[in-house]
Amino acid sequence: xxxxxxxxxxxxxxxxxxxxxxxxxxxxxxxxxxxxxxxxxxxxxxxxxxxxxxxxxxxxxxxxxxxxxxxxxxxxxxxxxxxxxxxxxxxxxxxxxxxxxxxxxxxxxxxxxxxxxxxxxxxxxxxxxxxxxxxxxxxxxxxxxxxxxxxxxxxxxxxxxxxxxxxxxxxxxxxxxxxxxxxxxxxxxxxxxxxxxxxxxxxxxxxxxxxxxxxxxxxxxxxxxxxxxxxxxxxxxxxxxxxxxxxxxxxxxxxxxxxxxxxxxxxxxxxxxx
Numbered sequence: 001x002x003x004x005x006x007x008x009x010x011x012x013x014x015x016x017x018x019x020x021x022x023x024x025x026x027x028x029x030x031x032x033x034x035x036x037x038x039x040x041x042x043x044x045x046x047x048x049x050x051x052x053x054x055x056x057x058x059x060x061x062x063x064x065x066x067x068x069x070x071x072x073x074x075x076x077x078x079x080x081x082x083x084x085x086x087x088x089x090x091x092x093x094x095x096x097x098x099x100x101x102x103x104x105x106x107x108x109x110x111x112x113x114x115x116x117x118x119x120x121x122x123x124x125x126x127x128x129x130x131x132x133x134x135x136x137x138x139x140x141x142x143x144x145x146x147x148x149x150x151x152x153x154x155x156x157x158x159x160x161x162x163x164x165x166x167x168x169x170x171x172x173x174x175x176x177x178x179x180x181x182x183x184x185x186x187x188x189x190x191x192x193x194x195x196x197x198x199x200x201x202x203x204x205x206x207x208x209x210x211x212x213x214x215x216x217x218x219x220x221x222x223x224x225x226x227x228x229x230x231x232x233x234x235x236x237x238x239x240x241x242x243x244x245x246x247x248x249x250x251x252x253x254x255x256x257x258x259x260x261x262x263x264x265x266x267x268x269x270x271x272x273x274x
Contacts, residue, residue: 024046025044028060028063031043061081061087062081062096064080065080065081082101152179153176153180156176157172169217170213173209173212174220177206177226180194180202180209181194181195181206181229182195182196184196210230223253224262225261227246227250228247228264230246231250234246235268243268244269247265247266251266
């Protein structure tokens with residue numbers, strides 16, 4: 001009887017440990033959702049130091065590193081993800097960040113001081129720093145004559161590919177969509193980009209971007225506004241059938257609700273041709 005009782009207690013202890021670790025991770029995510037970042041970080045640290053659940057520990061390290069990265073604290077992100085790779089090399093979280101460590105190291109090299117073990121060398125550098133107080137601690141990049149429009153699309157696509165179904169991908173889709181809508185630089189010889197440069201070339205890319213956003217993030221609040229932008233783009237090209245198609249999509253999706261975009265769509269439908 002005692003043997004069975006001991007086994008039962010042992011099983012209960014294991015289950016309780018796993019439950020507590022999971023609950024702590026869930027609590028951290030809930031705290032983050034409500035903007036209580038410092039409390040969330042403390043909860044994540046508790047998950048890590050408890051050592052009760054290796055899977056939860058890997059997730060906690062990943063989230064802590066992500067928080068640091070989002071706050072532009074690249075050194076801390078690098079160190080935290082480094083511990084993740086060292087302590088949980090086969091975890092899905094470690095695999096996710098391995099390829100990004102080199103990129104982060106580049107950033108750290110530009111924005112923070114290297115650690116020096118030699119006290120004399122450190123003192124020499126301090127002397128140099130004293131006499132160069134006016135210098136800039138961050139470098140700038142002259143992007144003149146570079147294809148910045150294509151570079152922007154490249155980095156948005158990279159985010160979408162490497163972070164699918166994430167908040168990052170949603171931001172990337174939104175930024176890519178707005179970039180493809182295009183603009184014209186100020187001045188007499190200002191360059192044009194996106195739809196304002198070549199409607200035929202970039203409209204298919206805009207639609208593909210919208211479809212990707214709609215598929216990955218069907219509840220994104222910007223979808224109706226983006227549908228209106230598509231309708232407006234067709235309207236500017238005097239493609240009135242397509243204009244009506246997208247305006248009617250807005251009205252249909254609004255499902256009878258009187259919203260800003262459903263109202264705007266109805267008003268535009270009253271006068272499409274010009």
